[in-house]
Structures are given as C-alpha cells and as structure tokens.
Amino acid sequence: MKGVPFNPDKDIPDLSGKVIFVTGGTSGIGKGSVLSFAKHKPAHIYFTGRNSKSATEVINEVTALAPDVQTTFLECDFASLASASKAIKRFTSERLDILVCNAGIISEKPALTKDGYEIDFGTNHLGHALIIKLLLPTLLRTAEYHDADVRIVILSSQGFRLHPKSGIVFKELQTTQEDYIHWVRYGQSKLANILYAAELARRYPQITTVSLHPGVAGTNMVANMSTANRWLIYVTSLGRLLTPEQGAYNSLWAATSDKGKIVNGEYYEPVGKRGTHDKQSNDAKLAEELWEYTETQLSAYWYVLQCFEGIVVIDSTSKEHRLRTYMSYPHTSCSIN
Numbered sequence: 001m002k003g004v005p006f007n008p009d010k011d012i013p014d015l016s017g018k019v020i021f022v023t024g025g026t027s028g029i030g031k032g033s034v035l036s037f038a039k040h041k042p043a044h045i046y047f048t049g050r051n052s053k054s055a056t057e058v059i060n061e062v063t064a065l066a067p068d069v070q071t072t073f074l075e076c077d078f079a080s081l082a083s084a085s086k087a088i089k090r091f092t093s094e095r096l097d098i099l100v101c102n103a104g105i106i107s108e109k110p111a112l113t114k115d116g117y118e119i120d121f122g123t124n125h126l127g128h129a130l131i132i133k134l135l136l137p138t139l140l141r142t143a144e145y146h147d148a149d150v151r152i153v154i155l156s157s158q159g160f161r162l163h164p165k166s167g168i169v170f171k172e173l174q175t176t177q178e179d180y181i182h183w184v185r186y187g188q189s190k191l192a193n194i195l196y197a198a199e200l201a202r203r204y205p206q207i208t209t210v211s212l213h214p215g216v217a218g219t220n221m222v223a224n225m226s227t228a229n230r231w232l233i234y235v236t237s238l239g240r241l242l243t244p245e246q247g248a249y250n251s252l253w254a255a256t257s258d259k260g261k262i263v264n265g266e267y268y269e270p271v272g273k274r275g276t277h278d279k280q281s282n283d284a285k286l287a288e289e290l291w292e293y294t295e296t297q298l299s300a301y302w303y304v305l306q307c308f309e310g311i312v313v314i315d316s317t318s319k320e321h322r323l324r325t326y327m328s329y330p331h332t333s334c335s336i337n
C-alpha cells in the first residue's frame, strides 16, 4: 500500500472513553476495524450486520483481545429503512465519537430494496443516510464536549468512477436500473458515498467527515462474486490484494489520525492519501442535489414510519410524495393530510 506509513497497533492512540459505531462489523473490513479499535480500549463499540452467528464470533474475539471493552451487536438490514431505524433505537449511548459507515454490497443481479430503491444505492447510500440522520443529534452533542474530535468515515470505492455518465440518475433510483451492468450501479452508489461525505462536511463542519477507498481486499464481497468477476478482481489486483485486516487501515487512519492532517469532506485512498476525483465526484451542485433527494426520500419514509407508530408529525415533503410513499406501504392505516 502506498500513502502514509500506518501501523494500527502503534499509530492508533489510546481511545479510552470513546464510543465507536461500525456498520457491517460482522465480516471483512468492518470486522478488521472493530478488532483493531478494540485493542486501543474504547469504552464501547457498537456494530451492525445481519448475521448474528458471525456477530457472536466478533464479540468473543473482542472479549479475548480487550475484556474491558463493551461490545453491542445491532442486527440491521440496510436494504430496509424500517430495519435500519429499528437498530438505531437500540443505540442508547449519550455520546458517539466515531461512526464508520462500512457495510456495503455489490449486487450482480438487478434488484430493489424493501422500500423500492435500486439495491446498491439503497443499501450503500440511503440506509446509511438514514442512520447518519438518526445519529446526528448524538454526534453533534458529542462535538460540543471539551476536547471532542468527532468523525464520520464513509467507505466508498475507487470503483465510483464506473458511475453512469451523468453521475446519479435520480429519476431511475426507484427502479432496478437493469439497463446498466452491475459495476455501473455499484459505481453510482459509491459516488453517492463520496458526495454525501463532502456535503456532510459542508453542513456540519464541527464533525470531520471523509470518504475513502479501502484498497482491494480479499473479503466475502469478492469471494461471493461470480467466477468471472472474482477472477477479474484477482487478476487486476495481482500482488496488491489486501487481507481484510489491511483493508481496514485506511478507515482506522481516517477515524483516529491527527485531525490536523485530514481535510474535512475529502476522499482518501490507502493509506491517508488524497484521492483523485472525476468531474462528478467533485461536483458540489451534484452533492447538494443528492442531499435534497435523500432528505425528500427519508422525510417521506419518516412520515410513514410515524403513521405505523401512531405519532402525528409535521412533515415538509409534498402531499403527492407522501401519498406515493404511503401507497408503497399498504399496511398502514393512517390518512394523508
């Protein structure tokens, strides 16, 4: 790996008192991140995933490494906004110092999330945008503490460059986008990760938010690909394939290295190297458009969720949009007003 010298065992400072949240901590790069963080004694690590058996193994490994570190698994499917918000209800900490948005998929088959979004975009961006929104009050409160250094780290990929020509095809995000090959759909979701990190940094400068490429690592994401795609990865990264633990280095660097060395909102390649952008990944207008789109989708979802729970909310989205969202949840019994 090029970039700055980084050895997590030596270079991560003492994390005493810090609360850390890692999405997709049950395997691969996320698991590597959880285990490395644990060695530096944070107060509490929350991590998500769908596989509770793998989660128990991670908790056992953390306990063996660092018995004083509290670990909580929050079961969560990012392809379902209801599941993501349910998981966050179980997050009870008063503070949150480091949020690593790591969970991700590349779906070779065109598909939709439970809420009807293109599956890579819905899982890699929208599900995460919801948890960021729900955790923001705690992150912002923590940022007010004396000596606070709050970080959001969002895993993107160098593959963002494969996005559709226009960047993000907003009008097709509630379709499977089957006219594109899967690399393009993945690229679109990973471009969204870069743009969203930049926009978060613009809107909340008191938090350090970056996106990054972890390097190409031999994780389940690669192992579960079709033979042709797997070999494509192996051949194009010959001699450079990282272990899942090494794949966590850039995330760990972004989450813990000296804040003065990090440019808020930037995209990094491994390790700690400012990444090269293309026109779309550097487009502040596109980032704002993605922010507005995301807010609109989440507000409409939020309205429906409150209906499920019988809570009346004041909602800023249009009646037409609420109605469309409401229709996609046929079991609600609330009225649209």
Ligand SMILES: NC(=O)c1ccc[n+]([C@@H]2O[C@H](COP(=O)([O-])OP(=O)(O)OC[C@H]3O[C@@H](n4cnc5c(N)ncnc54)[C@H](OP(=O)(O)O)[C@@H]3O)[C@@H](O)[C@H]2O)c1
Pocket (backbone or CB within 6 Å): 023, 024, 025, 026, 027, 028, 029, 030, 048, 049, 050, 051, 052, 054, 076, 077, 078, 079, 102, 103, 104, 105, 123, 155, 156, 157, 158, 213, 214, 215, 216, 217, 218, 219, 220, 221, 222, 247
């Ligand atoms: N590996 C690489 O070469 C590479 C390259 C560039 C970028 N990345 C990025 O790095 C991140 C981590 O990837 P990885 O290689 O470590 O993959 P991985 O080994 O497949 O791990 C993915 C993690 O995400 C979780 N996850 C997947 N789908 C989920 C869903 N629908 N809901 C909730 N959790 C879900 C998995 O948990 P469960 O299995 O428990 O659900 C797992 O913990 C991803 O964002 C990926 O895009 C990886």
